[in-house]
Amino acid sequence: MEHLQCDLKCLSRDILADIMARLDGSTLASAACTCSDLRGIARNQRLWKQLCNSTWPSTALDEAQHLISSSTDGFRRFYADSYPLISNDHKDANNYFPIQPTLISPSNFALFIDVYYREKCITSSVLDGIPMETDFGQDDDTTTGLMSWVLNCPFKVVPSDINDEDIEDGDDGHDFVSLVGKADDRCNELKEGIRLSWVLLDKKRGKAGNLSSWKPLSVKKIWASNGDYILHFGCIIPVQESLQLPHNLAKCLIGARCNIEEKQGYLRWKEVSMHIEDTSGAYVNGGKSLIILNQALYCSRSNNRHAVEKGYIQFEGRKQEIIRKKKLEETLADWLCISFEVVILLILGYRILPI
Structure with a gap:
């Protein structure tokens, strides 16, 4: 030394x-x-700013400059919070999370979205405030009613300025379309080639977290369409019992829909969106979703992507278990109804028949 x-x-x-x-x-x-x-x-914040700009080009956009503080620890903290992936290994979320604020407004947050293809950033976007927001603190009855609806309706974020981005064939002579003659090959190409980062920032507290899994957790072809594919990214978030979600878990699911056009030889984005759902597969409403997003910023982090994938698989297993139980209960209820109807018909028939 x-x-x-x-x-x-x-x-x-x-x-x-x-x-x-x-x-x-x-x-x-x-x-x-x-x-x-x-x-x-x-x-020196300049070093961390350079790292942030190279890792998330969205942080270098003009509209992002006022969101990340350049004062003490701003970019270093952003990098430390956002580089590792969110892990769901907390056994007791009630004791881990800090006291929740009484009001969480969509305008408290900012989103930094970056999409990569073959290690090249193809599109970046910054959203100052979640775009489902209506500000708190206004007395107008219409605004209050709209906010009440927003907080209680299913939560979904759809950035409007990230669509219609094209990925053309690379300069290395690697023809994307010629490799993907079969649907399975196309899915593998997308799973290996696409990366997506979705960083959530609490503007007031400077706390950040990457809600994405970087690589797709699943890629599926939409068979009823002409070359459309769905890519799923996201993370599993442990939540407090007060939210009353099954297994005290929520899934932040980021879905990207794209289309591969064989004749032109490029991939086109059609939609990128994010929502929160529980282990029953139900969408979580806006009010609970804001609380869950706030809690996600305080979850533990991991650089082990396999551990993140394992948590996702476990979540899906619990989801399928709940769905199976629900179907079984519905089947039993149907049989009971049919049996009851048969018994009633037999009783009525027996009374109608002459002795």
């Missing part, structure tokens, strides 16, 4: 800063722990 510090002192601060600007986030954080000189350089 002394030898390292001696070597570092031989280098100017500008050279050290240039070297550290070439590091990724985890390496930069590790280097900052080695000595005071590197720790001082690592506190």
Whole structure:
């Protein structure tokens, strides 16, 4: 360590800063722990801003500049919060989450959305406020009624400015369409090639979290359509018992619908949306969804994507179990009704028949 510090002192601060600007986030954080000189350089927000801009190009857009504070710890905290994936390994969410605010407004949040194809960012978008919002604190009866409807209706976010983006064939001669003659091959190509990041930021507290799984959790072809595919991203969020959700779990599901057109040889986005659902498959309403999104920012994080996928598979298993039980109950109820009707008919028939 002394030898390292001696070597570092031989280098100017500008050279050290240039070297550290070439590091990724985890390496930069590790280097900052080695000595005071590197720790001082690592506190430079310019380094973390560059990392954020390269990882999430949406953070470099003009409309994003006022959302992430450039003061103490702004971009470093954004990177630390948003780079690892949200994990659902909390056994007791009631004791883990901080006290919830009494009112959570959609305008408290901002969304940073980035879509990659073959490691190249093809579209980025920033939303200042979740676009289902109506501001709190207004006395107008119409506004109050609309907010009441928004908070109680099924929650869904559809960014309008991320549609109609095209992915043309690459410059490397790798013909996307020629590889995807079969639906299974197309699904595999999409699953391996597409990456999506959906970062939620609490503007007041500076807390952030990536609600996406980066890689698709599933890819399915819509057979009734002409080349349409659905890609599912997302995370599993442990929630407090007060929300009264089955298994105290919620799924943040980000769905991307795209179309592969064989003649033109490109992929076109048709819709990207996000909603929250429980293990019964039901959409969670707007009021509960805002609370769940707020709780997601305080979940544990993991760089192990397989653990995130495992949590998703477990959630889907519980969902199928609830669906099977519901179908069984409905089947038993149908049989009971039929049996009751048969018994009634037999009784009536017996009384009508002459003795």
